[in-house]
Ligand code: GLN
């Protein structure tokens with residue numbers, strides 16, 4: 001029979017119960033037992049939910065108190081020495097790896113593929129030994145069994161684990177040494193009664209040299225071919241239709257291969273061909289695990305019917321495209337969302353019903369299908385035809401775009417001359433990236449305003465006071481280009497989404513970002529436009545407080561796109577173009593109000609890069625075009641800044657150049673300015689650049705000497721006329737005390753460099 005499967009379920013609980021329990025525990029307000037009790041309840045509730053929905057293959061072991069990669073490192077004994085040799089039930093040591101403790105810095109954290117989920121990066125040594133510690137998986141499996149729910153344990157596979165690890169040059173060299181530990185975990189699960197295990201190998205879909213795929217193959221021959229539990233190999237986030245990968249996978253002794261058919265539907269035909277002659281199942285990821293829109297049942301069934309003709313229903317599984325970790329818990333109950341739009345939403349709980357429905361429809365006759373699918377079809381149809389998603393004015397505007405709308409009217413040298421004539425600046429101009437400390441008072445005032453305790457006028461006065469404090473501080477320490485500090489913004493995307501047409505906001509649509517931290521992405525459902533100015537009034541008030549230039553501060557279209565749940569009924573590029581035009585309206589209004597400098601942040605430009613190289617060029621092209629469109633009509637003497645908080649530019653320098661921002665600020669301090677090599681190299685960056693001179697992510701306050709050294713290192717690479725001096729990123733997570741000392745050191749260093757003879761760049 002056809003079966004349904006879930007690859008993973010959200011862990012936080014319907015009301016972020018896990019977050020609260022973790023934070024209480026970390027604050028010393030609850031014992032390990034109390035924390036474990038909450039976790040057990042959440043797991044039990046998730047399992048019974050899935051069972052009630054009729055899901056055949058229910059996951060266990062996907063639940064984590066912090067992160068699945070941490071669980072895997074922990075379960076393989078891949079624990080850096082600074083954490084000692086903790087027993088497997090040593091909860092403080094487990095959390096120390098995630099969050100740091102006394103002397104021991106935590107594991108690094110980074111984004112899980114192209115999601116907004118962050119995992120902890122395993123740290124390995126060349127002589128790394130592994131030791132199987134299977135209790136995480138065995139205990140959850142047994143716990144589910146005791147609740148009467150047979151489950152399929154889920155584990156991050158060895159290839160992905162190593163591909164994402166750091167500390168050794170070629171982590172995959174350790175694969176042979178790692179596989180026996182995995183075998184032991186599989187054996188322990190088999191001994192506990194597990195019949196099948198899901199091994200997640202999303203890294204398989206990345207680009208790999210042939211030798212690495214040979215290693216993968218050897219590992220899985222060993223893991224799946226030796227009489228242990230059946231192995232379901234799960235891939236997601238990209239397709240496998242490259243080289244002969246699918247054909248090679250079909251030769252492995254696996255029980256099932258899962259494909260993400262939402263991201264990469266085109267791989268289905270090839271997968272079906274490759275697997276037709278085998279006995280293995282294909283698991284069809286037909287329901288979106290990364291987004292929140294109801295599934296079009298006819299589209300899903302088309303794909304399913306196609307696979308069924310070749311393989312038969314008994315060799316098919318229907319599943320979400322990936323773990324449901326990346327969508328919120330439940331859409332029902334989101335009463336604040338316009339009901340017309342809410343009907344188009346499906347979060348994790350709704351996905352379960354979609355799977356069950358597809359499974360029933362799969363083997364039904366056409367007439368029975370009409371009966372089963374009526375409601376789903378009606379919803380999908382109402383979305384497709386809705387005037388809510390279609391704004392003729394927006395459509396006319398995008399249809400009228402021509403090449404000339406994508407570039408400034410003059411080239412950078414001419415713009416620079418105009419800008420310096422309008423606003424003289426010293427050598428090494430100093431500025432900050434936008435936000436100042438989001439203090440407890442700011443958060444309290446925001447909460448009181450939201451809850452009606454503080455009226456609009458009172459809140460306004462409060463914010464204006466905060467802005468004044470930030471402006472006065474900047475004048476006092478002598479910064480050249482000021483900012484207002486962003487106290488009115490709780491989040492750089494939400495702030496704009498709330499003022500744009502085309503977005504709705506959930507009350508409880510939280511998605512885990514890392515550990516106990518969740519984000520609530522805006523939901524972009526329709527055509528985007530800007531009914532009224534969003535930032536001009538605050539800018540005007542801030543500029544009135546100073547004679548120095550006040551930067552206008554906007555979030556760029558790619559970042560808004562990247563950090564929202566975005567409509568899937570048109571290409572992302574089209575949606576991004578609409579956002580670009582809406583932000584362009586704001587750029588022009590700021591300009592009309594008199595702004596000399598306008599910063600358009602694109603913090604997420606890089607993380608939007610497709611996982612596979614072959615798709616990257618197309619993305620970067622339109623992403624950069626959208627940025628260019630946003631700022632194109634700005635006058636030559638308006639200085640356009642952009643900011644990106646990362647430092648890997650080597651593989652995209654030509655695109656960064658094409659952004660053609662007048663000033664670009666980036667992260668650089670953690671690499672000792674080495675990132676500037678990319679900017680000084682062959683494709684050298686022709687405009688101005690502000691390499692972050694200190695790391696705002698750390699509470700450490702840098703000394704003036706240290707920053708001076710970094711500036712000298714920057715001048716070795718980039719001519720002084722093109723350099724700015726600024727921190728790495730916004731200051732909102734820091735305390736005033738830290739900010740005061742750090743910026744004082746930064747100003748001191750800038751002044752010392754100004755007094756010194758310029759270094760000769762390139763020498
Ligand atoms: N302007 C924003 C700030 O300073 C930029 C944040 C970011 O790059 N993530 O907070």
Ligand code: ZN
Pocket residue numbers: 433603643644645728729730
């Ligand atoms: Zn940043």
